[in-house]
Amino acid sequence: MPSHETDGGNEPERTDDGVNDAERVRGGAGDEHRGGGVESGSRERGPDEAFCRECGTVIDADARYCPDCGASQTGGPRASPGSTIDRLVEDLLEGGNPFVAAVFSALVPGLGQLYNRELEKGLVVFVASVLAVFSTAILIGFLLYPAVWLFAIYDAYTVADRQSEERDEAERGEPSHGTR
Template sequence: MSDSETTDDRTPGEGEVYCRDCGEIISEKAEICPECGVRQQSASTSADDIIEVLTNGENPFVAAVYSAILPGLGQFYNREPAKGAAIVVASFVAVLSMLALVGFVLYPAVWLYAVYDAYVVADGREPPLGS
């Protein structure tokens, strides 16, 4: 056997792995196989990164969307549970007041305030409404 035949049968050493596509032995830190050009490591955006963005309380767009879905939810996202609970209660009262036809004006006002406040607080600015 020649030396070239024995190198094809070797196993990866410390810090080496097989390429996912061509099977060549490459460095475990290689992002792209030098033999076939196939990416070895996943892209930097992972499910964990997405979950962190959705739960860390720093993205104003996410806070606004949460409050648009359920008024007060964006405040909980911003780590303001007292304000979030107050807005949830105000929304509930506004929905109940729709029976007296007052809620048709009150609920949209509460909803708009919740979305606005969630966005502004997550963006790092104090809302001018004195909240």
């Protein structure tokens, strides 16, 4: 419990940091060092700034500790999305995962191509699979649909694999070897 200092007069009690409760509520004197003032939490974040994980104050993006509350900005229970399930979901949804692309194409031919961000190819494969289904009425579809389906799976997997390799090379700063 903080020690209270009084001078015996009518002045409000002050805590160890020299701020009385009325000043703290108003965000007044002495509160600036903790980010309790009106200005610290209300300004917009700039391009090289981030919000503190504890108090929400705008701080330098590379800061290891918040200058207002002293909270660590690395590791701990509020770790960055790079070490949580958020990163896994982000990786799965951004494209480039060969397994996910193949599964999507196995479910619906053309969906894996859309996952790989190949809109035109995805639409062509989807339309081809629909036409192949309708051509089963004249028995050609029994051979045509499996061919379209297998092509969609193979193409989605190989394109996603290539995109993944290109992204990994770009992250490492290696020159691209071009397409295969």
